[in-house]
Amino acid sequence: MDTQIVVGRKVVLEYLATLQGDATLYVSESAHGKIIDVIIAAAHSKHIPVQKVNKSWFDSHCAAHHQGVALVMNYRPKNEEKQCELKKIASSHGVIVACDEITDPHNIGSIIRTTEALGGSAVVVTKAHAPEITPTIIKASAGATAHIPVLQVPNLARFLDDAKKAGFWVIGTSDRGTQPITTIATYKPAVVVIGSEGSGMRHLTQSLCDVIVRIPLKGKVSSLNASVACGIVLWELLKE
Numbered sequence: 001m002d003t004q005i006v007v008g009r010k011v012v013l014e015y016l017a018t019l020q021g022d023a024t025l026y027v028s029e030s031a032h033g034k035i036i037d038v039i040i041a042a043a044h045s046k047h048i049p050v051q052k053v054n055k056s057w058f059d060s061h062c063a064a065h066h067q068g069v070a071l072v073m074n075y076r077p078k079n080e081e082k083q084c085e086l087k088k089i090a091s092s093h094g095v096i097v098a099c100d101e102i103t104d105p106h107n108i109g110s111i112i113r114t115t116e117a118l119g120g121s122a123v124v125v126t127k128a129h130a131p132e133i134t135p136t137i138i139k140a141s142a143g144a145t146a147h148i149p150v151l152q153v154p155n156l157a158r159f160l161d162d163a164k165k166a167g168f169w170v171i172g173t174s175d176r177g178t179q180p181i182t183t184i185a186t187y188k189p190a191v192v193v194i195g196s197e198g199s200g201m202r203h204l205t206q207s208l209c210d211v212i213v214r215i216p217l218k219g220k221v222s223s224l225n226a227s228v229a230c231g232i233v234l235w236e237l238l239k240e
Contacts, residue, residue: 007066014143016042023073025050031068086166093188094121101129101196109140110227116144118234127152160208163191170209177214
């Protein structure tokens with residue numbers, strides 16, 4: 001049995017809303033206010049024990065900005081690749097976002113948040129050349145990781161190949177893309193690939209894409225932040 005810790009008031013509330021399994025809520029002795037009362041009440045409603053601790057506990061257990069609350073959950077490790085039921089998502093014309101070696105944890109957290117908010121089905125990240133799903137990423141997602149599967153796969157190319165076999169379109173994103181973004185609404189189910197911050201999609205990843213879209217820009221800046229690009233593409237796919 002392993003443990004996972006999430007911190008931050010909004011994040012902890014999101015996890016308490018969907019929590020299944022054993023956990024303990026830690027609250028700073030100096031934390032007060034209505035939101036703290038709401039968090040404690042939510043924990044009590046799930047029969048989750050609440051412990052009041054001092055600042056030194058948070059200093060030794062929490063790297064991210066914790067806001068005086070932390071939820072420590074016990075969970076059994078799962079086969080991550082089996083969590084994403086491709087055929088089930090395909091049957092509902094769902095959309096998955098795949099991050100191709102994105103390294104900035106705040107970008108990954110924002111992509112997770114955007115994908116969940118716009119109705120995406122899952123987010124995929126690579127195990128190599130990408131950060132673990134840390135409290136920093138969880139907090140950057142505003143707790144969206146409580147509601148959407150986030151899968152770490154050892155081989156993105158193999159995942160995309162499996163997705164194509166399950167009936168998914170693979171849509172790449174690049175400033176050199178040729179497909180108009182306004183034409184992709186019917187390309188579902190889909191895996192949307194977002195390339196890394198510096199070099200974009202890798203060559204092998206590009207070769208597996210059915211289409212590569214380009215977001216038309218009118219200003220002098222030549223590219224968009226990865227999470228912003230993700231949001232624009234998802235809006236086109238999921239707006240109907």
